[in-house]
Amino acid sequence: MNYLFLLSFLLFGTCKAGPRINCFPEPNANQSLCESRGCIWNPVTSEDGAPWCYFKDGVGYNLDSQNGSVYNLRKNNGPKNPWGADFQNIQIRTSSIGSVLNVKIGLEGRYEPPVDFPRATLPSSETLFFTTASSEDLFWFSVIRNTTNRKIFDTSLGGLIFSDQFLQLSTYLPSENMYGWGENAHQTLKHNFSRYLTWGMLARDQPPNSLNLDTMNLYGVHPFYMCLEPDGNAHGVLIFNSNAQEVTTAPGPSLIYRTIGGNLDVYFFPGPTPALVTQQYLAFIGKPFLPAYWALGYQLSRYGYSGLDEMKQRIGAVRDAGIPLDIAVADIDYMNRYKDFSTNDKWTGFEDYVSQMHGWNMKLIPIFDPAVEADYLPFQDAQAVQAKFIEWEDFSQVQRDIQNLYPMANQTKIMLGVVWPDRHVAFPDFLDSTGRTQAWWKYELELYHSKLSFDGIWIDMNEPANFGTNEQHPWYFDDDDHPNDAPLFCPTNGTNRWELPLFQTHAVYYYGGNENNAYLSSKTLCLAGVQNNGTFRFYDVKNLYGLTEAIHTQAALMEVTGKRGAVVSRSTFPSAGRYAGHWLGDNTARWEDLRTSVIGAQEFNLFGIPFVGSDVCGFLGTSNEELCLRWQQMGAFHSFFRNHNTLGEPAQDPAVWPAVATATRIANLFRYQYLPYLFSLHFLASRDGLTVVRPVFFEFPMDTATFDLGYQFMWGSSILVAPVVYQGAVTTNLYLPNDVWYSLFDYKYGSQIDSGYITVPSPTTSRIPVFVRGGSVIPRQTPTTTTTMSRLNPFELLIAPCQLGKAVGVLYWDDGERIVNSFDSHDYHQLDFSFVSTSSGASLTITRTRKGSITLPTLDIIEIFNYPSPPNFRSFLLNGQSVNINVQSSTYSGITKTLYISTKSLINLTSADVITLEWNNVSK
Structure with a gap:
């Protein structure tokens, strides 16, 4: 020592x-x-x-x-x-x-x-x-x-x-x-x-x-x-x-x-x-934004649609299979030669189809990349209003062989790169302190929205990505769909301190260092560049690009649509959750990627981005029936829930395989049934800074067995999910911490399940293992095939008592799309639920803690697990007044100890600030 x-x-x-x-x-x-x-x-x-x-x-x-x-x-x-x-x-x-x-x-x-x-x-x-x-x-x-x-x-x-x-x-x-x-x-x-x-x-x-x-x-x-x-x-x-x-x-x-x-x-x-x-x-x-209610619905996407007709075909197939579906997503295929704010001929009639989807209560989320072609009208618009782009520090650094090709950029220091469009592109400077760039961005989105009435926005390639930086023969030289544009070269042949600092971090050394053509500027712009008229060096602010684009894209979306919608961004930084959600990137159709996506969603909740999920079934590579089925089942529990795959691969939406369609329909109907609970979790995350999908140790920090349960997770504090993540598995080994748990899936539904290490059946034909924690009241609704229609159905409550016969829960409810400027002034309801059961009877108290003006459906169904004895259906009192319970639709099982109360318009949730439903049990 x-x-x-x-x-x-x-x-x-x-x-x-x-x-x-x-x-x-x-x-x-x-x-x-x-x-x-x-x-x-x-x-x-x-x-x-x-x-x-x-x-x-x-x-x-x-x-x-x-x-x-x-x-x-x-x-x-x-x-x-x-x-x-x-x-x-x-x-x-x-x-x-x-x-x-x-x-x-x-x-x-x-x-x-x-x-x-x-x-x-x-x-x-x-x-x-x-x-x-x-x-x-x-x-x-x-x-x-x-x-x-x-x-x-x-x-x-x-x-x-x-x-x-x-x-x-x-x-x-x-x-x-x-x-x-x-x-x-x-x-x-x-x-x-x-x-x-x-x-x-x-x-x-x-x-x-x-x-x-x-x-x-x-x-x-x-x-x-x-x-x-x-x-x-x-x-x-x-x-x-x-x-x-x-x-x-x-x-x-x-x-x-x-x-x-x-x-x-x-x-x-x-x-x-x-x-x-x-x-x-x-x-x-900064607390995360509150997504529109519809944004919690299921999304269908792919890169590689041949045109609008194929999108229609795949959406039609999923709808025909009875699978709940809310959102169609358009990747860069819809653009004219991959240029933002344009639509190509193969997508003629897109706006008409969007109108039709809106009639079905579906929504559209198109993709927008940040880079703008340098000989294109939006770039001209930007120049006219003096919008700023990432640029070289001085004119001596400008690549004249590229710049001379573009009259609109020729007399500027704008750094031109290569991405999806056919010709060179410029990258908007979202750190522009004059506000002109942000105003131009909003103008272009507003102009395009007048042609295609999108509801949310997906922003991609915003690291920012650039193709072939510092490469003599970039990959797109061998791609028939991309011209051989001269690549961007950074000053890496000397001792430029921004391109070649003495230490370049694992981001370079992992790839073998400069001798293997790995630089800090690989796949991006030159770090010697500047933003905001030279105030910031790209070397310092590169990692903020996705965040700054998200800030101004969300502001533009809200102003253009008048609603809160949802933005999803690929690149993020602390506080990005205030403005956008995230998907876990271009994963691969492999079981390993399914497993890491379970972990990734938990991590991004820690990072303050709860609206997160993966490309379900895998983006790269060819998916298969079993993998896609299990991924659909798991993805139904991630807030951002999108099936997406890449160019050149066969379709992988759930309608491709009958078994996957059936499993997805079951999983999606469960998700849509519990959307009031999932939305309430997002409401709490946005208002109070809580997580939605959270690690199990969040709820059980004294239980060492929970510390590395990466493949299990919680929905809030009340629901535990153990997805199937291994090929060929028909059972799941999982751990239930020491508490009261009830099954919410096909195996012993409603029955109490012992805590500890257990093995449960997980056939492909049932829900994946889901459990509700004792002491919980969970709001839900009868599901239909869109969130909009599901919201109109009566509310239900699932009550899972603790050992003392008690349970509590909460519902937050707004109109699903109004912009939240402040929760103090936002129009929403908060309903707190408290349940108490004794040997002689039970009571459910509903307190309207916050009064909103939005119409609330009635509460028609109450399902109670582990209810000790048969109720007297004639003894029910609602705020002291006798109420008729429909005994034809209400049941009690002495075997499963489940009480199911079902009566049309049972409780008007706005009839009083405090509502109590109480009843007695049948005398022995």
């Missing part, structure tokens, strides 16, 4: 063997190169992936002076930074923002992400405090929970580095139960600390690979994690940085975070429950 760790033990009460901090994360490390950096070369044969080249002890700073909550640090005499000159003097500033602790390491005046977080806070029963320590030449700090004195962040590991384009922060963690960091395809819900794993975070047009462990970065950036402490307390950590970055999880447990710009601006959320961590985080970054 060296002196540093001995002192750490004496001061903090722990003694840990420190993990190795990689000193050569680039490819092709060897002893000579390693030692030339002043680092240790020590090959190891262990399977934990420990780096062979690692820093000597003592990397960091020492404390120069302190002024209150400001700590002035000076670079110590320890090892130097291999990736640039260390700043000799930096500061740590600490502050409390309500219950949130902020620790900011860096320098005033450095780049900070231009993201407008609300920075609101929620109170907590716990406090996190900042404490410091040092040994001879090394300063470190810890963040400690006041009630337990547990260190939740402990930088005694060392390794603090701060230079212009390389920043590193290392910490021990209080446990291995850590969740989050994204966007990556995680094969387990809980991170693995048995080995060293580095995850890249750079927004890139990169499909997930779920076949094997793959740590590459995907479409969005979310430097946030939640950690469960050994005693069940939870906390969250956000590192607010928008540069290319990475995190290494390592034994210890520990993590090493690196980024190549900005500051180390760290926010700690104290919880202490997982739900409260999420609420605190979302209060700070």
Whole structure:
């Protein structure tokens, strides 16, 4: 044990063997190169992936002076930074923002992400405090929970580095139960600390690979994690940085975070429950938007429709199969040569068909890419109003061989790239502080809406994606459907500090580094570019592109349609959930991708984006009957529920296979039946910052068996879902935490199910395993084939009592489409339900906590599980007045202990502020 760790033990009460901090994360490390950096070369044969080249002890700073909550640090005499000159003097500033602790390491005046977080806070029963320590030449700090004195962040590991384009922060963690960091395809819900794993975070047009462990970065950036402490307390950590970055999880447990710009601006959320961590985080970054009610319906999509007739055929087949369907989605096929705001000849009559769909109570969501062709009328419109595009810093950088082709762009610094359209494209600058670009974007959407009356918007390719960057022979040169446009080349042949920083992160090194044509600018624009008249460097703000487009697309959609609708975005960043949902990208039709999509939806709920789901049945590759059937069953429980596949593959909508059509109809009818509950969860998420699909440990943080149940999840606090995710499975092995549970699927429907590890039948012909938790009142409706028609049906209540015979629940209800400017002024109903059962009878109390003006259907059906004895149907009283129960449609089963009360117009939910239905049981 060296002196540093001995002192750490004496001061903090722990003694840990420190993990190795990689000193050569680039490819092709060897002893000579390693030692030339002043680092240790020590090959190891262990399977934990420990780096062979690692820093000597003592990397960091020492404390120069302190002024209150400001700590002035000076670079110590320890090892130097291999990736640039260390700043000799930096500061740590600490502050409390309500219950949130902020620790900011860096320098005033450095780049900070231009993201407008609300920075609101929620109170907590716990406090996190900042404490410091040092040994001879090394300063470190810890963040400690006041009630337990547990260190939740402990930088005694060392390794603090701060230079212009390389920043590193290392910490021990209080446990291995850590969740989050994204966007990556995680094969387990809980991170693995048995080995060293580095995850890249750079927004890139990169499909997930779920076949094997793959740590590459995907479409969005979310430097946030939640950690469960050994005693069940939870906390969250956000590192607010928008540069290319990475995190290494390592034994210890520990993590090493690196980024190549900005500051180390760290926010700690104290919880202490997982739900409260999420609420605190979302209060700070912004709560998610409330989707239109119809957006929770089933969506049918594909890339590769031959024209409108094929869309009609596939939608017709699904409708004819009796499968509930709400939304038709149009991919780039509908455009004229893939240009935004256009329709091609094969889609003549599209608006007429949309009108017909609207008559069926269906909706349309078309895709829009951000890039605009540089010889096209919308680009001319943009130039006329002085809209801005991502551009080069100065004219000397402009690729004249490309720019000279386009008279409208020829005298500009606009950076021209290649995406789907036939000719070069420009990328709108949604950070334009003049507002002209945003106004132009809204104008184009409004103009196109006058031709095609869409209801929502899907935004794609917004990392932003660019084809063939820095490639002499890009893939589209071999594609008959794309001209051989000259590719974009970035200044990577010298020492350009933006294109070739000394450290380029896992986003480059994973692909083999520059010798394999991997750059930060691969698949995107040149990082030397600028936005907002040079105010921002693309190097710094690239990861914000999808967020900024989503902000202004949602605003445009609402203004154009006058309704809240829904926007879905591929690229996301913290706070994107305020403006858009997300799908998990261009997955593959494989069982592995089905499994990672179950995990991905839970993660994005942690990130504050509950309107999330996967491309059901898989996007890439050819799906098959069994996989598609199981994916349809699982996808019915994700908020964003869309079947989608790619060009050149056969159709995979559920009507292709009779068995899949039957299974999908069953799954969708269940979903539509429980949409009032699902919508209420989204309402709570939007109003209060809660999750919709959540990990099981959220509800059971003291139960260690729940910590890595990645393939099970909760719908709110009351429903647990265990989808079938393995090929050939006809049973499901699952875990029910210690509580009261009832079956909601075909196996023993309504019966109480023992908790613990169980195996249940899961044939393809039934619902997947679904359970309701005791103590719950769940609102629902009789389903029909669209959300609009289902909303007109009478309400039902499912009551699942706890052991004491009690249950509670809530329903939130608005008109399903009105824009929510503030929940204080929004027009909605809130109905709280409370049920109590005794041996002699029962009562259901309905309290109208919030009075809206929207017409409410009546409550006609009440289904109660585990009801102890037969009721006296003649004893029912509604607010003291006798009520006639329809005994022909109402039943009680002494075998299943299920009471089913069904009477037309049983309860007018707006008849009083408090409504009580009570009854007696049959006397023995």
